[in-house]
Amino acid sequence: MRNRLSERGEIATMPGFSPVLARSWQRCVSAGLSPERPRNEARHLDDRELGEAMERQSGLTARARPIIEYLHSQIRDSGCIILLSDQNGFLLDAVGDPGFSDRAAQVALRPGACWAENDRGTNAVGTALIEAAPVVIHGPEHFLERNGFLACAAAPLAASDGSLLGVLDISCDYRIYHPHTFGLVRAAAQMIENRMFEISHVRDIKLRFHASAQALGTVVEGVLAITPDGRILGANRPAVELLGLRPADMGRKSVNDAIDCRFGDLLARDCRPIGEVAEIRRRDGGRLYLRLEVPRIGPPRRAPPSPAWPADALAALDTGDAQMTRAIGQLRRVLDKPIPILLRGETGVGKDVLARAIHDSGPRRGGAFVAVNCAALPENLIEAELFGYAPGAFTGARREGSTGRIREAQGGTLFLDEIGDMPLSMQTRLLRVLEERIVTPLAGRPVPVDFALISATNRDLKADIAQGRFRSDLFYRLNGLGVSIPPLRHRSDLDALITRILAQDAGQGPTRIVSDALLDAFRTYAWPGNLRQLSSLLRIANSMCDPEETEIGWQHLPDEAVAELRSLPASQAGSKDSGGAASLRDHSDQIILRTIEASNGNMSAAARRLGISRNTLYRRIAAIPAASVAEPNSLKIKS
Numbered sequence: 181m182r183n184r185l186s187e188r189g190e191i192a193t194m195p196g197f198s199p200v201l202a203r204s205w206q207r208c209v210s211a212g213l214s215p216e217r218p219r220n221e222a223r224h225l226d227d228r229e230l231g232e233a234m235e236r237q238s239g240l241t242a243r244a245r246p247i248i249e250y251l252h253s254q255i256r257d258s259g260c261i262i263l264l265s266d267q268n269g270f271l272l273d274a275v276g277d278p279g280f281s282d283r284a285a286q287v288a289l290r291p292g293a294c295w296a297e298n299d300r301g302t303n304a305v306g307t308a309l310i311e312a313a314p315v316v317i318h319g320p321e322h323f324l325e326r327n328g329f330l331a332c333a334a335a336p337l338a339a340s341d342g343s344l345l346g347v348l349d350i351s352c353d354y355r356i357y358h359p360h361t362f363g364l365v366r367a368a369a370q371m372i373e374n375r376m377f378e379i380s381h382v383r384d385i386k387l388r389f390h391a392s393a394q395a396l397g398t399v400v401e402g403v404l405a406i407t408p409d410g411r412i413l414g415a416n417r418p419a420v421e422l423l424g425l426r427p428a429d430m431g432r433k434s435v436n437d438a439i440d441c442r443f444g445d446l447l448a449r450d451c452r453p454i455g456e457v458a459e460i461r462r463r464d465g466g467r468l469y470l471r472l473e474v475p476r477i478g479p480p481r482r483a484p485p486s487p488a489w490p491a492d493a494l495a496a497l498d499t500g501d502a503q504m505t506r507a508i509g510q511l512r513r514v515l516d517k518p519i520p521i522l523l524r525g526e527t528g529v530g531k532d533v534l535a536r537a538i539h540d541s542g543p544r545r546g547g548a549f550v551a552v553n554c555a556a557l558p559e560n561l562i563e564a565e566l567f568g569y570a571p572g573a574f575t576g577a578r579r580e581g582s583t584g585r586i587r588e589a590q591g592g593t594l595f596l597d598e599i600g601d602m603p604l605s606m607q608t609r610l611l612r613v614l615e616e617r618i619v620t621p622l623a624g625r626p627v628p629v630d631f632a633l634i635s636a637t638n639r640d641l642k643a644d645i646a647q648g649r650f651r652s653d654l655f656y657r658l659n660g661l662g663v664s665i666p667p668l669r670h671r672s673d674l675d676a677l678i679t680r681i682l683a684q685d686a687g688q689g690p691t692r693i694v695s696d697a698l699l700d701a702f703r704t705y706a707w708p709g710n711l712r713q714l715s716s717l718l719r720i721a722n723s724m725c726d727p728e729e730t731e732i733g734w735q736h737l738p739d740e741a742v743a744e745l746r747s748l749p750a751s752q753a754g755s756k757d758s759g760g761a762a763s764l765r766d767h768s769d770q771i772i773l774r775t776i777e778a779s780n781g782n783m784s785a786a787a788r789r790l791g792i793s794r795n796t797l798y799r800r801i802a803a804i805p806a807a808s809v810a811e812p813n814s815l816k817i818k819s
C-alpha cells in the first residue's frame with residue numbers, strides 16, 4: 181500500500197484502490213500530511229473542551245448511548261470498540277472490550293481525540309465525514325502508518341434536515357475484521373438517526389412509506405415529517421434515498437412532488453387511512469404503501485413562516501432577535517463564497533458558537549474547524565503554532581516538525597478568536613498568508629493553503645488601528661463581512677434563548693420553565709457575561725431543582741446571583757438603558773467591581789461568578805475608567 185504514494189506525493193491508481201480511497205489519500209497529500217505524522221500533531225480536546233463539545237451534541241450523545249450499548253452487547257468479547265464522533269471528527273463516546281480499548285487508546289481512539297482527515301489522514305471517521313457516506317478503511321488503507329493495524333467501519337449520522345451530526349464507527353484489529361461489521365454499523369447508525377428523527381418530530385404529522393407493505397414499521401421504511409399543508413419538514417435516510425431528496429428540499433418541497441401523490445387527497449381520506457395502510461400508484465407505475473400518522477400531543481407544527489433555507493446549525497441560532505436574524509441572513513449569503521467573516525461582540529455573546537455554526541452550515545463542514553485563541557498564545561510561540569516549522573527548525577522544537585494551525589485548517593475553516601490581541605509582527609505575517617494563500621513554515625518550504633476564514637474580537641479594532649495597535653490592511657482583509665452580535669441585554673429573544681438552553685440541558689428529561697418573577701429580573705439585568713453567564717446560571721439553577729419541580733425560581737439560584745440580580749431593580753435599569761450603551765457599560769463595570777469585592781479580590785472566583793474567563797476579566801478591568809472605581813484601595817486583586 182505504501183508504494184501507492186510516490187516520492188512526489190502522487191497517488192497511483194491501482195486495482196482495488198477505490199475512488200474514495202484515492203480521493204482521501206490525495207486530500208492527505210494536499211494537506212501536507214506524511215504517513216509518519218507524529219501522534220501529538222493531531223488535535224485533542226482537554227477535559228473542559230470535551231465537556232463543551234459533548235454539551236453541544238448532548239441530543240446526539242444521549243440518544244446514541246443506548247444503541248451503542250445495545251450494539252456492544254451484541255459484539256462483546258469480539259475485540260471491537262464502538263466510537264461516536266461529532267461532525268468535526270472529535271470522538272465523544274467510546275464503548276469497547278478492555279483489551280482492544282487499551283490498544284486503541286494508544287493511537288488515540290478515545291474521547292477527545294480528533295479523527296478528522298486533516299488530523300489523522302485517511303480513516304473511517306474522518307473519511308466518512310468528508311464523503312458523507314459509509315466507509316470501511318482496512319489495515320494499510322489508513323494513511324498514517326501507525327494506524328495500519330486497525331480496520332474501521334463507519335457510517336455518518338445525519339439529522340432529519342440532512343445536516344451532518346457525526347459518525348458511528350466500529351474499529352478492531354484488521355486481522356479479525358468481519359465484513360458483517362459494515363452492515364452492523366450502518367444498521368446501528370440508522371437506528372440512531374431514526375431515534376433522533378422521532379424525537380425531533382414528535383409533534384409533526386408523519387408519513388411512513390415503502391414499496392413493500394411488509395417493510396412498513398421496520399428500520400427500512402421511509403418517514404417524512406410534514407406540515408399540515410404537505411410541506412416536507414424532515415426525512416429519515418431511507419426516505420431521502422427512496423425519494424432522492426436533498427437537504428435544500430427540507431421546508432420547501434411538497435409531499436405531492438416528492439411521492440407523486442396528492443397529499444390533499446390523502447388528508448381528505450385521512451378519516452380512514454390514519455394509522456391504516458393506503459396504497460397509491462406513482463406516475464412511474466410503481467406502487468407505494470403509506471401510513472399517515474397524526475400526533476396526539478399538542479397541535480402539529482405550522483408551516484415555517486419563510487422556509488427560505490433548510491434548518492441547520494445557523495438556523496438553530498436564529499431565535500427571534502431582529503439583529504441576529506439579519507446577521508444570520510447575511511452570513512448565509514456568503515457561506516459558499518471566499519469572503520472572510522469578522523464577528524464582533526462583547527465577551528460571551530456567542531462568537532465562538534456562531535463561528536462553529538457558520539462552519540457546520542457551509543460547504544466546508546466536512547473539513548476541520550480549527551480554532552486559535554490569539555490572546556492565549558505566548559508571543560514567542562505564536563509563529564510556530566500558526567505557521568508550523570520544519571524538522572529541527574529551532575532548539576527545543578519537535579524532532580518531526582509541526583504542521584501549524586493554519587495548514588490544519590486545509591479544506592476547512594480557520595477561526596482566529598480574539599484577533600485584536602495578535603502581536604503586530606504576527607499581523608504582518610498573517611496578512612501575507614491571507615493575501616497569497618501560501619504558508620511558509622519556519623525553516624520550511626512554502627505550501628499552498630485553502631481554508632475559509634472567520635475571525636472574532638471583542639475589541640474596537642478601528643480604535644486599535646488609530647492607536648497603531650492593529651494593521652489597517654489586515655483589518656480590511658479580515659473584515660470581508662463584518663457582523664456585530666448584540667449583547668444579551670439588547671436582545672429581544674431572551675425567552676427563546678432561555679427555553680433553548682433549558683431544553684438542551686434537560687436532554688431526555690422534562691424541560692423546566694423560569695418563574696415569571698425571575699424572568700422579570702432576568703429582563704432587567706445587564707448580563708455582563710452575556711449568554712455564557714445566562715447559560716451557566718440556568719444550568720446551575722436546573723441542577724438545584726428537585727426532580728418533580730417544573731419551575732425554576734429565585735430559590736434555585738446561588739446567593740451571589742440573587743444579590744446581583746436584585747442589585748438592579750427594573751425601574752433603575754430602565755433609566756440606565758435610556759441612557760444608552762455607555763451607561764449600561766458603566767453598570768456592567770460596577771457589577772464586575774462589586775463581584776470582585778464580593779470574591780475578596782480572588783479573580784478566579786470572580787470570573788467564575790460572572791461566567792467569563794480570567795483573561796476577559798483582566799481586560800475588562802483594564803478598560804474601566806479610573807473614575808468608575810469608587811474606592812480604588814478597596815479593590816485588592818489576588819490572582
Ligand SMILES: Nc1ncnc2c1ncn2[C@@H]1O[C@H](COP(=O)(O)OP(=O)(O)OP(=O)(O)O)[C@@H](O)[C@H]1O
Nearest residue numbers: 497526527528529530531532533638681711712715
Ligand atoms: N445561541 C446560544 N444559545 C445558547 N447558549 C449560547 C448561545 N451562544 C452562546 N451560548 C453560551 O455561551 C457560552 C459562550 O459562548 P461563546 O464562547 O461562543 O462566546 P464568545 O463571544 O466567543 O466569548 P469570548 O469573547 O469570551 O470568547 C457558550 O459556551 C454557550 O454556553
